Amino acid sequence: MESPVVVVGGAGRVGRIIVQRLLERRESVRVIGRSVQHARRHLAPGAVFSQGDVRVPQTLATPLAGCAAVVYCVEPGTDDRGPDRPETTLHQGVRNVLAAATAGGNRPQVVLVSQLHATHQGHPLNAYGRMLVWRFAGEELLRESGLPYTVVRPGWLVDDRTAGERVRFEQGDQGTGWVSRDDVAEACVQALYIPAARGVTFEIFNEPGPAIPSWSEAYGSLVWDRTPVGLT
Numbered sequence: 653m654e655s656p657v658v659v660v661g662g663a664g665r666v667g668r669i670i671v672q673r674l675l676e677r678r679e680s681v682r683v684i685g686r687s688v689q690h691a692r693r694h695l696a697p698g699a700v701f702s703q704g705d706v707r708v709p710q711t712l713a714t715p716l717a718g719c720a721a722v723v724y725c726v727e728p729g730t731d732d733r734g735p736d737r738p739e740t741t742l743h744q745g746v747r748n749v750l751a752a753a754t755a756g757g758n759r760p761q762v763v764l765v766s767q768l769h770a771t772h773q774g775h776p777l778n779a780y781g782r783m784l785v786w787r788f789a790g791e792e793l794l795r796e797s798g799l800p801y802t803v804v805r806p807g808w809l810v811d812d813r814t815a816g817e818r819v820r821f822e823q824g825d826q827g828t829g830w831v832s833r834d835d836v837a838e839a840c841v842q843a844l845y846i847p848a849a850r851g852v853t854f855e856i857f858n859e860p861g862p863a864i865p866s867w868s869e870a871y872g873s874l875v876w877d878r879t880p881v882g883l884t
């Protein structure tokens with residue numbers, strides 16, 4: 653890529669793996685997060701950190717200016733009201749980031765980390781500030797943005813491989829299961845380089861079995877959300 657990739661939430665547990673993998677690919681990487689201390693502790697040298705909050709548009713303009721791609725992996729608050737309710741990061745934050753990233757006619761590729769059950773509005777998780785309502789609303793903003801995008805819905809995140817080495821993609825939001833943060837991060841990175849990953853929404857889980865031989869094949873097995881413009 654010719655211009656930077658911005659990882660919003662890039663000092664987080666999924667985000668910092670994404671940052672590391674992008675740096676290994678010699679990409680120019682910018683990270684947005686609220687905590688400088690958190691960034692100092694967790695970010696690989698080489699990433700450029702900008703203190704910013706997705707709820708505060710004026711903190712986003714500079715780090716997102718002219719970016720080639722954005723990966724959004726922000727953990728929401730769970731309050732019922734106030735600034736830490738899920739709506740502020742899962743919906744307003746996505747809108748603020750898309751607005752800053754597209755300033756001046758820029759058209760970045762965007763990968764959004766969402767979650768399983770985003771379409772299950774009756775799920776108990778929705779008791780936390782209507783989290784799933786806002787997850788889905790944030791996804792919809794991106795799907796309707798006209799930008800090249802990928803929506804990744806991880807299963808329950810774990811830091812080990814107890815759920816298995818094999819990655820399983822699903823569509824339709826019917827499944828459940830665990831997935832390693834490592835595989836979610838790799839799926840996000842791969843989505844930036846594999847054309848078949850554009851215009852899709854999918855769930856990702858681990859299961860027993862060998863690691864998948866090809867991310868391109870896995871992405872190639874997915875059905876587009878809508879027929880991409882120019883490929884009717």
Ligand SMILES: NC(=O)c1ccc[n+]([C@@H]2O[C@H](COP(=O)([O-])OP(=O)(O)OC[C@H]3O[C@@H](n4cnc5c(N)ncnc54)[C@H](OP(=O)(O)O)[C@@H]3O)[C@@H](O)[C@H]2O)c1
Nearest residue numbers: 661663664665666685686687705706726727767806808809
């Ligand atoms: N836990 C699960 O089982 C599960 C399942 C499916 C999906 N997910 C989702 O997967 C994503 C990645 O998870 P994770 O484990 O990597 O989360 P994490 O370790 O908590 O990292 C989240 C990052 O979000 C940043 N952040 C939070 N609020 C922000 C704001 N207002 N503005 C800018 N940055 C903000 C945090 O940085 P600062 O604090 O420095 O701002 C942090 O670096 C999250 O969206 C999570 O909800 C989780």
